[in-house]
Amino acid sequence: MNTRVTRSSRFSNGALAVLALLVVVLLTAPWWAGRAELRLFGEIYLYLSLACLWNLMAGYAGLVSVGQQAYVGFGGYMLFALTIYAGIHPVAAIIAGGLLAAAISIPVATLIFRLNGAYFAIGTWVVAEVFRLSFAQVSALGGGSGSSLPVAIVKSLADSRSARESLSYYLAIGSLILVFAAIYFLLRSNRGIALTAIRDNESAAAELGVNVWRTKLEIYVVTSALTAIIGGLIFLQKLRISPEAAFSVNDWTAFVIFIVVIGGIGTLEGPIIGTIIFFLLRETLADFGTTYLMILGLVAIIVMIKAPKGLWGLISQRYDLEIFPLRYRVQQSATTEQG
Amino acid sequence: MSQLLAVNHLSKSFGAVVVANDLSFSVTEGEAVGILGPNGAGKTSLFNLLTGALRADNGTIEFCGKDITHTPAALRCKNGIARSFQIPKPFVGMTVFENCLVAATQAAGLRGARARQHAIEVLNDTGLIDKANHHAGKLTLLDRKRLEMARALSTRPSLLLLDEIAGGLTEAECQTLISSIKKIQSAGTTIIWIEHVVHALLAVVERLIVLDFGKKIAEGDPQTTMAQDAVKAVYLGVE
Ligand SMILES: Nc1ncnc2c1ncn2[C@@H]1O[C@H](COP(=O)(O)OP(=O)(O)OP(=O)(O)O)[C@@H](O)[C@H]1O
Numbered sequence: 001m002n003t004r005v006t007r008s009s010r011f012s013n014g015a016l017a018v019l020a021l022l023v024v025v026l027l028t029a030p031w032w033a034g035r036a037e038l039r040l041f042g043e044i045y046l047y048l049s050l051a052c053l054w055n056l057m058a059g060y061a062g063l064v065s066v067g068q069q070a071y072v073g074f075g076g077y078m079l080f081a082l083t084i085y086a087g088i089h090p091v092a093a094i095i096a097g098g099l100l101a102a103a104i105s106i107p108v109a110t111l112i113f114r115l116n117g118a119y120f121a122i123g124t125w126v127v128a129e130v131f132r133l134s135f136a137q138v139s140a141l142g143g144g145s146g147s148s149l150p151v152a153i154v155k156s157l158a159d160s161r162s163a164r165e166s167l168s169y170y171l172a173i174g175s176l177i178l179v180f181a182a183i184y185f186l187l188r189s190n191r192g193i194a195l196t197a198i199r200d201n202e203s204a205a206a207e208l209g210v211n212v213w214r215t216k217l218e219i220y221v222v223t224s225a226l227t228a229i230i231g232g233l234i235f236l237q238k239l240r241i242s243p244e245a246a247f248s249v250n251d252w253t254a255f256v257i258f259i260v261v262i263g264g265i266g267t268l269e270g271p272i273i274g275t276i277i278f279f280l281l282r283e284t285l286a287d288f289g290t291t292y293l294m295i296l297g298l299v300a301i302i303v304m305i306k307a308p309k310g311l312w313g314l315i316s317q318r319y320d321l322e323i324f325p326l327r328y329r330v331q332q333s334a335t336t337e338q339g
Numbered sequence: 340m341s342q343l344l345a346v347n348h349l350s351k352s353f354g355a356v357v358v359a360n361d362l363s364f365s366v367t368e369g370e371a372v373g374i375l376g377p378n379g380a381g382k383t384s385l386f387n388l389l390t391g392a393l394r395a396d397n398g399t400i401e402f403c404g405k406d407i408t409h410t411p412a413a414l415r416c417k418n419g420i421a422r423s424f425q426i427p428k429p430f431v432g433m434t435v436f437e438n439c440l441v442a443a444t445q446a447a448g449l450r451g452a453r454a455r456q457h458a459i460e461v462l463n464d465t466g467l468i469d470k471a472n473h474h475a476g477k478l479t480l481l482d483r484k485r486l487e488m489a490r491a492l493s494t495r496p497s498l499l500l501l502d503e504i505a506g507g508l509t510e511a512e513c514q515t516l517i518s519s520i521k522k523i524q525s526a527g528t529t530i531i532w533i534e535h536v537v538h539a540l541l542a543v544v545e546r547l548i549v550l551d552f553g554k555k556i557a558e559g560d561p562q563t564t565m566a567q568d569a570v571k572a573v574y575l576g577v578e
């Protein structure tokens with residue numbers, strides 16, 4: 001017998017080709033999409049990025065956080081602080097915000113990693129509240145009422161409004177591609193196998209050579225940094241920040257969890273499907289006000305009961321499909337074949 | 340042959356339940372040692388202490404001449420201690436092959452094609468190769484136990500801890516298991532085997548340790564140990 005190990009399948013090759021084409025089309029959006037659509041697309045990319053990051057933490061590393069708004073808000077505030085008071089370019093400020101978030105996430109992790117399960121979740125939320133209350137104290141950043149990004153800084157991005165909108169669109173899609181590619185290649189690597197083992201059985205993973213604590217720490221630090229970068233981009237779109245908006249558990253965690261759970265936690269495809277459904281619901285039900293939130297909750301409950309592994313879990317189980325090839329397939333062929 | 344494992348005055352209890360009571364023994368490189376004892380005697384707990392899943396209350400564990408009493412589980416496995424779980428703990432979202440790949444990459448430290456090759460070889464040896472692409476979560480109990488063995492072997496262990504892997508096998512399957520364990524041993528791997536299927540155990544091991552209430556009540560060559568009154572007394576009440 002001749003044994004070969006493959007990872008991609010005909011389906012995944014085809015699906016990836018279609019996806020690549022879609023990305024190319026979306027890259028040309030500033031030429032064919034209107035102002036409102038561009039904004040919406042940008043928002044979708046940033047939400048999808050947040051969902052992918054939360055999924056990496058909760059779905060793979062077992063770190064179920066309800067406090068990632070801490071880093072969204074931190075990244076947003078760093079954009080304002082570093083552009084206004086350090087005078088650096090907004091894009092540089094966003095990247096610096098990511099690095100600072102990484103630095104802060106290490107002591108935070110040593111604190112909350114002592115907690116398990118529900119206590120960990122509560123711990124992350126408490127940390128986010130501490131962040132919110134701290135930033136509300138900083139009067140230089142507008143205190144509790146927040147502040148706007150000065151016009152001069154906005155203009156430093158590009159002179160014309162349409163050029164700024166294109167730039168903001170490209171930053172959003174660029175960071176989505178970056179985040180997604182980083183997660184994809186991480187999960188395909190040896191590190192990824194360790195993470196998937198942690199996802200499935202943490203204690204068994206430890207006894208098979210996986211350094212669970214260090215792996216979780218690395219994931220926490222990297223997701224926190226990238227979440228802060230996405231946060232910076234979100235508030236570069238909004239041009240205004242306040243503690244309530246920056247550290248909103250609803251906007252940056254509840255909706256993100258909804259997306260990941262209905263799409264399929266612990267899969268790469270899940271957050272994409274979840275994001276599409278979330279925005280479809282939001283755009284069609286926006287007029288219903290709070291009823292819209294109740295419908296979201298209802299959808300989440302129905303999906304959790306009918307498809308605990310999310311919609312992608314349902315599809316991939318039934319048809320054994322994978323768009324992003326992470327699986328290994330062992331193929332045996334008789335060596336006695338002709339030729 | 341030099342000493343591979345030394346357990347010195349190891350103690351562990353869960354409240355009033357004593358699972359290791361001043362336990363001392365050593366294992367020589369290349370040896371196959373059997374562990375017997377009634378249900379709840381502390382056999383699995385001993386493995387948990389050896390792998391680092393449990394921390395000892397007292398006493399020390401030496402492996403390859405180094406004190407590993409406080410070494411984390413992952414590092415002990417990387418250093419060569421692998422175990423099978425009595426109640427299988429497969430990575431249910433992965434295939435059989437991927438389960439072995441975890442061990443080959445994380446514990447044996449192999450990369451890329453070499454890791455894949457190693458996992459394939461182990462699956463060939465353990466007769467699981469035809470199920471390589473099966474989801475581990477959907478295996479029968481017997482196959483889950485086979486996977487436990489395959490995954491442990493994929494770590495390239497120098498000390499293999501087997502926890503009740505013969506239960507539920509037919510006689511023919513049991514003979515296959517016996518010869519495969521003998522093969523693993525003759526390739527240089529030291530084995531400690533917990534087993535209630537005594538005739539299978541006696542076909543392989545050169546020495547027996549009998550536990551009861553976390554205490555070593557007998558140790559020595561299989562025939563004389565089995566004949567001891569203390570051992571008979573413990574087993575009379577059991578099966
Ligand atoms: N984590 C734990 N917490 C509390 N008690 C435990 C724990 N693990 C094991 N025990 C108890 O310790 C005792 C020994 O358990 P152990 O699993 O080591 O027995 P065993 O010799 O392997 O038995 P068996 O033959 O049934 O597998 C049992 O009474 C068990 O209930």
Ligand SMILES: [Mg+2]
Pocket residue numbers: 382383384425502
């Ligand atoms: Mg046991």
